[in-house]
Amino acid sequence: MTTLQRSGAIEVRALRIIQAKDYPLFVFMLRADQILEFADISRVSRDEAGKLIGYQRPQVKKHIHEIVQYLDSDLPIFPNPIIMALSSRVHFRSTRGGNRHPDDGVSDTGRLVVPLSEEGKPKPAWIVDGQQRALALSQARRRDFPTPIIAFIADTVNLQRDQFVRINNTKPLPRGLVTELLPEVDSPLPPRLAIRKAPSQLCDILHSDKNSPFHGLIKRTSTGGAKQSGAVVTDTGIVDMIQESLTSPSGALYPYRDIGRGETDFDGIIQALFIYWAAVRETFPDAWGKPPEKSRLMHGAGIRAMGRLMDRILGTVDPMRSDAPETVRKHLELLAPHCRWTSGVWEEIGHRWNEIENVSKHVHELSNYLIRVYQIARRSLV
Template sequence: MAATRVTPTREVRALRIVQAKDYPLYVFMLRASEILDFADISRVSRDEAGKLIGYQRPQVRKHIQEIVEYLDSDVPIFPNPIIMALSPDVVFRSTRGGNRHPDDGISDTGRLTIPLPEEGKAKPAWIVDGQQRALALSRAQRKDFPVPITAFIADTVNLQRDQFVRINNTRPLPRGLVTELLPEVDSPLPARLAIRQAPSKLCDVLNTDKSSPFLGMIKRASMSGNKPTNAVVTDTGIVEMIQESLTSPSGCLYPYRDIGRGETDFDSIIKALIIYWSAVRDTFPDAWGKSPEKSRLMHGAGIRAMGRLMDRILGTVDPLREDSPERIREHLALVVPYCRWTAGTWNDIGYRWNEIENGSRYFQELSNYLIRTYQSTRRELM
């Protein structure tokens, strides 16, 4: 008589949560190195007939690498669970007498027995949410890093896809909120966020420094519902203006960075920003401090375009000299006759003052026009 073949299994401690009668949730832990041993990743593709199969979006290499770098940092915290759909072959057994409280019909603890994948056969789980995190965990140095898993039983791709769509259909955090939170983050950030951290800190200073022309004028996400009436400028416009000048070799703030040492002269940057934008305020008093609906100077496109002009002017005028405020005002005066911040139509580009919007086309055309006008007017006076 042939011996019965026993399928190898892995047993984990788990919490069972009853949300829907036929689809309980299981919460348990796996080590980083074990996740892809148990679970497959389905990506969006089509079969030979053109029918959509799978459901995961393509890998994003840069995002995965950012997660790997964070996991390999000194104090990684990984609270977000990987969500899996489990084969119906898994078995859950309650721990008799193991629960401290009487069964409330909602949750109980026990052991989840998961069949291990055999060569050439499908794995017992599919990743519904957390594809990139799972790949990053598999590449991290800490192979024994404990990872929370939330799972449910699903034996059809349709059910998996339905859960994937529902789980991933949440709205991302507002960009303004992320921008405002960045200065408060002490742990290492991915490069794409770290590059926005310094401009966001500088934006905070511009909004709170008593000598700043933007004092109390910058709208931040935390002000929602109780913002002061003079908060008329969006923080994203300010942050983008600073970031572009800091990171572009042609930016006037770029020289204040020592890239080799990883140091930045923030005091000098703040002085330069305050001196230049104070001169802008003094040059356009009728357009300063109004809402973007009444003045396009206070609009995101206006702030960024004047930021581009700042790079040209402060490339000529040292903002740290004593006579710099007067000299900057002299340079700004060259474009005053051609600006239409609150009324009229912009020459050459043909937009009425209130037709300037936040799209890149408007910003590029406005900034190019201001720079061309400034440079041509300077040449005529030389």
């Protein structure tokens, strides 16, 4: 074994690779029974103030069981490393002559000494990628199974979270988890993720701001316990609604972006969203705040369809005016008699209220119906 347990520390033989100044990578090995003694798993949650902490997806029992079965088979091969963030308290001591290629100047071998924490205190490492594998290894029969580890030094959760999002960018992470993590990532993101960052930030405000009509109603990966029981709207539905309005030239939120300067008027967007969706809540009180199986207004299809109607209504109403809330309510009242959020059949569409699903065809049909009925009702008043 390459690990050596000493009083208050674990010492491992390691390869140090310099990819970026001040952020060396360490490649080493741990036994299966050492991994969870050595590293914590940081799961997504929120503190009492509502601030996001952690970054890992919840434990998946079926997946873990499948890995354990494989590890307990006759000839398991486990090449995928577990990626960890290490405390800056670690110390690397280069082995004399350990750098086989002195001219490259980027790698050398030596001993990595990792101080162990006292009982009850955080461990010296955090698992950034490989949560399920680590838990499976801890349950496998072979306690000394050698496991490859790749680690970097990062004391801050922000840096760990940044690496977690990037590492899992091509994996099927739950969209809700990515949605919730994106606002917490400070460094530049790939275009596919960057375009979702602003809508994710706005979704976070809609969920957490006590003045928001969506306060406490949005399902978040980090929300659990009693708080989760009142959450009825998926955050991905909210993000999709906002993103479509922000990125489409015909969207009500599009004018709040200064593309030339790369700036966005978040205060203006929040005011517009608060005014419109508060008016929706007041126009449809019997459908608001119910789970989607009891109200399609709270369903992903309803949120997206009403978002497209928002683009039409706020295209004619200035949210900055003092009478904007009342004006938006009057616009929505034109539509109210024709909506079937909790019972009945949607006229022209031909679907019962609970047959509407969050698929492109239904979202398109519902959106077109709401906009058409709204426009006809407006013309009849002229």
